[in-house]
Amino acid sequence: MPDRTTPLHGLDEINWASLDHAYGPATNAPTLIRALLDPKSADSHIKTEALRCNRTVFEQVQDEFYSAICHQGTAYDSTIEVLPFLLNILEHGPMEVDLRRFLVDFLHYCVHPFAERGFPDKPDLNPVNTQCHSVVSGRLKSILPFVMDPDDHVSLRSISLASEFPRQAEMASPYLIAAARTMSPMRSGHALMVLSTFEDPNTSTLAAQALQQSDKRLSIFANCALGWMERTDPSPAVVAALATPIGPERMAHTFISEALGQLPLRVLEAFPTRFQLPRMDSLCRNFEASDELNKSWLVDEILELAFGASSAPAHAGQLTDDQRQALNTLCEHGLWPGQAEAARFTYVLKESGVITEREVLRRWLSS
Numbered sequence: 001m002p003d004r005t006t007p008l009h010g011l012d013e014i015n016w017a018s019l020d021h022a023y024g025p026a027t028n029a030p031t032l033i034r035a036l037l038d039p040k041s042a043d044s045h046i047k048t049e050a051l052r053c054n055r056t057v058f059e060q061v062q063d064e065f066y067s068a069i070c071h072q073g074t075a076y077d078s079t080i081e082v083l084p085f086l087l088n089i090l091e092h093g094p095m096e097v098d099l100r101r102f103l104v105d106f107l108h109y110c111v112h113p114f115a116e117r118g119f120p121d122k123p124d125l126n127p128v129n130t131q132c133h134s135v136v137s138g139r140l141k142s143i144l145p146f147v148m149d150p151d152d153h154v155s156l157r158s159i160s161l162a163s164e165f166p167r168q169a170e171m172a173s174p175y176l177i178a179a180a181r182t183m184s185p186m187r188s189g190h191a192l193m194v195l196s197t198f199e200d201p202n203t204s205t206l207a208a209q210a211l212q213q214s215d216k217r218l219s220i221f222a223n224c225a226l227g228w229m230e231r232t233d234p235s236p237a238v239v240a241a242l243a244t245p246i247g248p249e250r251m252a253h254t255f256i257s258e259a260l261g262q263l264p265l266r267v268l269e270a271f272p273t274r275f276q277l278p279r280m281d282s283l284c285r286n287f288e289a290s291d292e293l294n295k296s297w298l299v300d301e302i303l304e305l306a307f308g309a310s311s312a313p314a315h316a317g318q319l320t321d322d323q324r325q326a327l328n329t330l331c332e333h334g335l336w337p338g339q340a341e342a343a344r345f346t347y348v349l350k351e352s353g354v355i356t357e358r359e360v361l362r363r364w365l366s367s
Helices: 029-037 044-052 057-069 077-091 097-111 127-137 140-148 152-162 166-180 185-197 203-211 216-229 236-243 262-269 273-289 292-307 321-333 342-351 358-366
Strands: none
Touching: 029 044, 029 057, 029 077, 029 097, 044 057, 057 077, 057 097, 077 097, 077 127, 077 140, 097 127, 097 140, 097 152, 127 140, 140 152, 140 166, 152 166, 152 185, 166 185, 166 203, 185 203, 185 216, 203 216, 216 236, 216 262, 236 262, 236 273, 262 273, 273 292, 273 321, 292 321, 292 342, 321 358
16 A cells, blocks of 8 residues: 555556556556556557547546446455555645545545435445445545535535545544534535535534525425434424425535435335325425426335335225325326426336326226
8 A cells, every 4th residue: 555655656556557457457557547647658559549539638537437447336455455545645635626626525435336326325335346345445534624625516526425424424524514603505504415414413504504595405405404313203394394395405415415405215114114104195296396307216215105115905995195196296207208307207117016108097096
């Protein structure tokens, strides 16, 4: 393992040919790492590909990392050896914002690929990603200052990356609290949500302060943070807030969920089963207000909540209240023939045993 007197100290002491990446022996790993700091040093292959793809050399280098070093979320033994050098570079405080963005993004990707899809849950990782997690965990102190980076992308990604290490909450929380106190909608919101998953006692006070601000996005984050803190016995006010339709803010991109509108749904999902109706109400209202693309993924959540692994009953009289609400919403506001996502929509209905012709479904529901 390299020391950290200079970012790339020890790079040539590793037997890269004995390590693998997605395309075989990782002999090009040192070239890729050096090219992050000096794109002019990139080899002819990278420069040729950059020209062919109409990219800068630095953009091509980034693509090579995602293609070879951690391919579609799969890490390799070379990945484990690459990470300390990336952490060294980050620790030395690169001035280039694009380099800082790449470093925190790629570190998170190696630790927990596609993390936005499952937050706040932490799935079991494969052995290599677990080792990546261990490497980055050991250097978390180098990452935490970037929570307050002047660039929002770097800051938000660093906050999201910190969420992967709840066992180091004591170290991370002061940085997250500082970010939460900025009351900058996205920065403060991300920090509040991560603090809630750490069960930090400052969360409720900070969330209450955030709710006094006028930004709708920050309010959504604050209510989600409160909901997570109260998830075993949520207050009526929090349940009502989370079940309220979000509006256009639901499409805001976040670094802890693919869209802000998904976050209240995930918090509601953690509530006891007696809150299934409020969650269904929230899902259905958001479905009604969504565009076609978002409806195409919300239909899965609605049907899963309504029927679980079962199918719709043979007779409408057997439907529960939440199941009837789900099917009425899908019938009246769904993606029927003539709309872009209609094929997927009707396929999902069929998989749950739901009638796939709108007028027939409407008559069945009224029978």
